[in-house]
Amino acid sequence: MTYTLPASALCRFMAFAALVAGLLSCQGERSPTRSTASASRDGGSSAARREDGSLRRVRAAGVLRWGGDVQGGAPYVYEDPDHAGRNKGFEVDLANALARELGVRAEFVQNDWSALVPSLERGTFDVILNGLEVTRPRVGRVRFSRPYYVFAARLMARRDNPRVRADINALRGLRVGTLTNSFSEEILKDHAEIVGYEGTEEPYADCVAGRNDAVLLDDIIANIYGVPKPELRVVGDLQDGFYSIASRPADNDLSLALDAALARIIERGELEQILRRENIYNDRQLGLRTWGDAEQQRMLGLGPSAPGSAGPPGAAVSSTAPHRMSFGQVVLFVKGAGVTLLLSVLAMMLAIPLGLGLAVARLYGPAPLARIAGAYVEFYRGTPVLLQLYVLYYGLASVVRLDAFVAAILGLGMNYAAYEAEVYRAGIQGVPKGQMEAALSLGMSTPLALRRVVLPQAFRMALPSVTNDFIALLKDSSLVSVITVVELTKRMTIVAVDTRSYVVPGLLCAFLYFAMSYPLSIFARRLEERLARS
Amino acid sequence: MIEVKNLKKVYGDRAVISGVSVSFEKGKVVALIGPSGGGKSTLLRCINGLEDFQGGEIHVGGEVLHPGGYAKNKRALLALRQRVGMVFQTWNLFAHRTATGNIIEAPVHVKGLSVEAATKRARELLERVGLSHRADAYPHEMSGGEQQRVAIARALAMDPEALLLDEPTSALDPERVGEVLDVMRALANDGLTMLVVTHEMKFAREVSHRTLVLHGGAIIEDGPSHDVIERPTHERTKAFLGHTR
Ligand SMILES: Nc1ncnc2c1ncn2[C@@H]1O[C@H](COP(=O)(O)OP(=O)(O)O)[C@@H](O)[C@H]1O
Numbered sequence: 124m125t126y127t128l129p130a131s132a133l134c135r136f137m138a139f140a141a142l143v144a145g146l147l148s149c150q151g152e153r154s155p156t157r158s159t160a161s162a163s164r165d166g167g168s169s170a171a172r173r174e175d176g177s178l179r180r181v182r183a184a185g186v187l188r189w190g191g192d193v194q195g196g197a198p199y200v201y202e203d204p205d206h207a208g209r210n211k212g213f214e215v216d217l218a219n220a221l222a223r224e225l226g227v228r229a230e231f232v233q234n235d236w237s238a239l240v241p242s243l244e245r246g247t248f249d250v251i252l253n254g255l256e257v258t259r260p261r262v263g264r265v266r267f268s269r270p271y272y273v274f275a276a277r278l279m280a281r282r283d284n285p286r287v288r289a290d291i292n293a294l295r296g297l298r299v300g301t302l303t304n305s306f307s308e309e310i311l312k313d314h315a316e317i318v319g320y321e322g323t324e325e326p327y328a329d330c331v332a333g334r335n336d337a338v339l340l341d342d343i344i345a346n347i348y349g350v351p352k353p354e355l356r357v358v359g360d361l362q363d364g365f366y367s368i369a370s371r372p373a374d375n376d377l378s379l380a381l382d383a384a385l386a387r388i389i390e391r392g393e394l395e396q397i398l399r400r401e402n403i404y405n406d407r408q409l410g411l412r413t414w415g416d417a418e419q420q421r422m423l424g425l426g427p428s429a430p431g432s433a434g435p436p437g438a439a440v441s442s443t444a445p446h447r448m449s450f451g452q453v454v455l456f457v458k459g460a461g462v463t464l465l466l467s468v469l470a471m472m473l474a475i476p477l478g479l480g481l482a483v484a485r486l487y488g489p490a491p492l493a494r495i496a497g498a499y500v501e502f503y504r505g506t507p508v509l510l511q512l513y514v515l516y517y518g519l520a521s522v523v524r525l526d527a528f529v530a531a532i533l534g535l536g537m538n539y540a541a542y543e544a545e546v547y548r549a550g551i552q553g554v555p556k557g558q559m560e561a562a563l564s565l566g567m568s569t570p571l572a573l574r575r576v577v578l579p580q581a582f583r584m585a586l587p588s589v590t591n592d593f594i595a596l597l598k599d600s601s602l603v604s605v606i607t608v609v610e611l612t613k614r615m616t617i618v619a620v621d622t623r624s625y626v627v628p629g630l631l632c633a634f635l636y637f638a639m640s641y642p643l644s645i646f647a648r649r650l651e652e653r654l655a656r657s
Numbered sequence: 658m659i660e661v662k663n664l665k666k667v668y669g670d671r672a673v674i675s676g677v678s679v680s681f682e683k684g685k686v687v688a689l690i691g692p693s694g695g696g697k698s699t700l701l702r703c704i705n706g707l708e709d710f711q712g713g714e715i716h717v718g719g720e721v722l723h724p725g726g727y728a729k730n731k732r733a734l735l736a737l738r739q740r741v742g743m744v745f746q747t748w749n750l751f752a753h754r755t756a757t758g759n760i761i762e763a764p765v766h767v768k769g770l771s772v773e774a775a776t777k778r779a780r781e782l783l784e785r786v787g788l789s790h791r792a793d794a795y796p797h798e799m800s801g802g803e804q805q806r807v808a809i810a811r812a813l814a815m816d817p818e819a820l821l822l823d824e825p826t827s828a829l830d831p832e833r834v835g836e837v838l839d840v841m842r843a844l845a846n847d848g849l850t851m852l853v854v855t856h857e858m859k860f861a862r863e864v865s866h867r868t869l870v871l872h873g874g875a876i877i878e879d880g881p882s883h884d885v886i887e888r889p890t891h892e893r894t895k896a897f898l899g900h901t902r
């Protein structure tokens with residue numbers, strides 16, 4: 124049986140494609156956000172500037188709202204173990220000091236770390252103060268203050284792995300773990316095979332387990348999560364980077380006031396005290412005292428970069444305005460879609476037979492087996508798939524060391540098997556009892572009767588639901604990025620950071636999902652109609 | 658060739674068959690009649706092993722069934738069902754298979770016949786029930802009478818020693834009853850052993866050699882069909898026949 128797209132569906136599909144194509148072509152019109160920020164850096168003219176009201180707004184409200192994620196943990200912002208519900212950390216102290224300088228109170232706003240910049244843009248808070256590294260893509264979107272911390276990108280590896288050396292050019296061919304969209308990831312681009320993580324504990328755990336060759340992350344993170352692991356060693360520091368306060372480019376007054384406040388806090392030695400309290404003060408911080416416009420320009424990648432100077436890699440040569448997606452990125456997108464599709468197909472190929480087995484065990488198996496099957500279904504439906512993926516990949520790493528892609532297939536497949544089991548159970552129960560009896564009366568055994576008579580009919584009845592489940596799986600597969608698999612959605616966020624815009628990558632991503640799922644949903648609807656007729 | 662000894666069947670605490678003993682000879686057609694709820698279907702289903710029972714035993718050919726259902730009688734059941742075919746009131750054709758597909762299913766997958774051989778046999782059987790032209794039709798494309806005739810052909814494809822038919826014409830439109838009875842009549846003439854639950858008194862009288870009257874889970878009358886139907890002795894048989902005639 125072949126299914127062809129009806130003309131009307133084809134029209135809708137083409138209209139959507141045209142919409143995406145249109146947005147692709149007009150994307151250059153977004154104004155470069157950098158201009159405001161650079162203007163404010165011109166120094167002298169600032170007295171004559173008109174106020175933009177951002178500082179007045181903060182003062183009137185009496186609060187400086189700063190965004191961060193307590194999940195980042197110590198020493199940045201973390202829950203005070205002695206006072207439940209209260210946060211501490213060097214950034215809490217710094218925020219309080221800054222607010223005091225502005226004559227207001229500091230108010231912390233919890234926000235998922237990966238979404239701090241979009242939340243800032245939406246106005247969820249006034250500034251980001253949470254280990255936000257100065258990177259090329261971010262310079263294009265936010266206005267960075269002078270830095271409040273100088274960190275080093277620190278390379279760690281297993282003690283028994285002598286291949287890893289402290290040289291960025293010696294990492295070629297190695298799998299190096301780091302946080303997605305971090306400074307270290309920027310450094311690693313084109314130099315190593317990047318394994319992107321969402322959390323700070325996981326890359327080091329994977330390094331111990333041998334799932335990556337090395338980890339490159341900020342020294343603060345390395346000291347807390349990597350160094351305590353006896354299997355790992357510090358290979359060396361590759362490059363310095365900076366934490367700065369990020370504000371909206373339009374909030375010039377506030378930015379200038381924060382820069383001035385930060386300067387006073389540093390001058391007075393108060394920042395040093397704050398950093399010493401968390402034991403993260405070191406000689407790298409000495410340069411912060413004499414920070415001037417030249418250093419700031421260099422950090423932002425605008426001025427001439429001195430040899431060996433610390434600046435975002437490649438920042439000096441690349442434009443910081445939003446730019447078009449390159450052909451290479453489009454190819455990567457299509458590859459991401461390929462990963463999503465392959466992952467979904469393989470997971471479904473696991474879920475279908477496993478679900479079938481569960482359904483049959485539940486309906487026809489001996490009591491203990493039926494109960495186990497029932498428990499499986501309830502367990503997998505009753506807990507989040509994200510948690511299941513986590514446990515499978517990280518939790519069981521000491522027992523079975525699964526490859527990330529294999530873990531993704533297993534995790535999604537085993538989860539969807541629970542849903543498939545219920546679909547088939549309903550399908551089997553929907554087959555009239557007489558079908559089974561007729562088969563038995565012809566001398567078939569129960570398993571043979573199931574296989575030849577009941578299941579084929581149950582499966583036909585279940586097929587529309589199975590197709591719908593597959594469409595849901597296509598979309599749920601984006602969750603596997605937590606275990607380092609780069610599929611379509613992950614590719615979209617990576618490219619969005621590169622191009623400084625979510626609009627085009629987001630639409631392309633949506634289009635690719637749509638292109639995969641829409642034919643399937645038409646297929647499902649056709650099947651339902653056919654079944655209704657017969 | 659079929660012998661039922663002191664069969665007892667209960668649903669919950671209600672006896673549906675209470676100590677029935679009866680035997681059926683090879684080559685004979687027996688009509689099972691009686692009021693609804695008398696236990697006719699249950700008796701047939703027990704003989705075919707589709708229902709478990711609580712007491713007595715059932716002999717078919719060399720196979721013996723005891724109480725305990727599938728778990729206790731697995732081997733005997735599978736062997737016995739190949740010797741005894743069953744035709745249901747509502748046909749129960751496999752909905753996802755054509756007429757031919759229905760007929761060859763068990764010969765191929767139970768007996769291990771090749772598809773070609775089974776298909777050849779299916780063609781002969783379809784001709785025998787007058788449905789050669791419907792070989793590739795799906796159940797939902799056929800009338801009830803046609804489906805029931807395919808169901809009979811499907812049962813015959815296993816070469817059963819006996820055929821159990823549970824009200825094979827009751828669910829049919831009146832104008833379709835005749836075509837199925839004609840097939841059954843032909844099978845009787847060929848000497849097939851048949852056990853037919855039916856309300857067609859004309860068929861019982863003309864075709865069956867013997868008639869049993871089942872009432873309240875017991876056989877209340879048993880004899881040559883002509884005698885039982887024309888001169889019933891039991892009051893309940895008289896009342897029942899008075900209703901149906
Ligand atoms: N699955 C069942 N559960 C409980 N009672 C049943 C079941 N099947 C049949 N019975 C009862 O057994 C009795 C005999 O039924 P049946 O053999 O179908 O009668 P007949 O075919 O003669 O009409 C009836 O009283 C019926 O209600």
Ligand SMILES: [Mg+2]
Nearest residue numbers: 697698699824
């Ligand atoms: Mg009945």
